[in-house]
């Protein structure tokens with residue numbers, strides 16, 4: 001979604017540009033807690049988003065990250081048809097050294113004071129145990145362990161959503177959504193990547209796997225009969241689909257030039273180095289990109305289900321809707337000749353605008 005480059009703006013100008021509703025700075029010298037909670041939009045419901053703990057180089061970097069993350073959550077919830085708004089939190093600090101029970105519980109107190117306007121879940125640098133600590137202070141948290149009534153690890157559901165997104169793109173490109181006989185490169189075979197490899201293998205898809213962790217490449221390729229490829233050669237492989245499931249920013253001017261795939265669809269966040277430039281380059285090259293925040297929404301859907309009283313069946317139904325959501329986006333992209341990310345943003349913004357209207361009418 002449109003995220004302005006605003007390094008030189010004042011905080012309030014930046015909030016206006018991003019369209020944010022509220023920011024809460026949480027400071028507690030006793031526990032060393034320094035956190036920022038950003039609530040982007042609550043038109044569709046309470047703002048839900050992860051809490052990331054990271055040793056940011058500067059407070060400004062932390063603020064920029066939380067503004068970007070929370071805005072993405074608004075769009076993700078909207079396009080997934082969930083009654084949730086967008087928010088996120090960041091805790092400034094090294095999760096391996098600075099995290100304590102007291103710090104996490106104090107953070108939970110700040111969330112409690114928002115009276116349900118913000119609900120959190122885990123993200124990079126936090127885990128289900130941290131969610132348990134937060135839950136000791138507030139009920140406004142999701143993604144805690146199954147053993148205490150939570151929905152557990154969302155990664156398999158995220159992978160299922162990515163799989164549905166891949167199928168929607170295959171239908172658009174090849175006229176049917178059969179994956180048998182197609183080929184997919186899965187980059188990053190961690191929590192999401194491994195389940196994706198399994199789902200693809202079960203449909204008789206030819207799967208290539210790569211990861212910076214070579215031991216893992218060996219294990220996963222053996223377990224699922226996938227073909228290992230070096231991370232450096234990914235863009236030389238002649239496969240139908242590239243599924244980035246590791247880090248962001250892998251789609252840039254030089255990789256687009258090399259790319260042989262017809263489809264890009266994976267779970268990694270922020271896959272395009274420059275959203276508008278590289279979105280347009282892919283469109284011009286005829287490569288279909290499944291917008292990341294649309295097809296990796298399974299984790300959010302899992303959290304939403306948990307809030308509604310978890311049902312695995314309902315969670316799977318909502319995740320399977322990613323197929324139709326992706327199809328609508330691809331259709332709009334084609335009709336208006338706009339990059340798929342722009343089409344997704346339009347659909348997300350329209351739903352929010354429509355619901356805003358009915359909420360302010362009698």
Ligand SMILES: NC(=O)c1ccc[n+]([C@@H]2O[C@H](COP(=O)([O-])OP(=O)(O)OC[C@H]3O[C@@H](n4cnc5c(N)ncnc54)[C@H](O)[C@@H]3O)[C@@H](O)[C@H]2O)c1
Pocket residue numbers: 154155156158187188189190191192193210211212213216231245246247248267268269296297298299
């Ligand atoms: N887990 C979820 O439910 C979820 C939800 C939405 C988005 N995502 C995104 O999907 C991606 C994968 O998530 P995950 O939970 O599987 O993470 P993970 O940490 O379990 O797995 C990531 C894998 O990528 C590998 N990797 C890291 N850097 C790499 C590189 N430069 N090249 C190749 N491989 C590399 C790691 O070794 C690891 O095996 C992340 O970008 C995450 O933000 C995950």
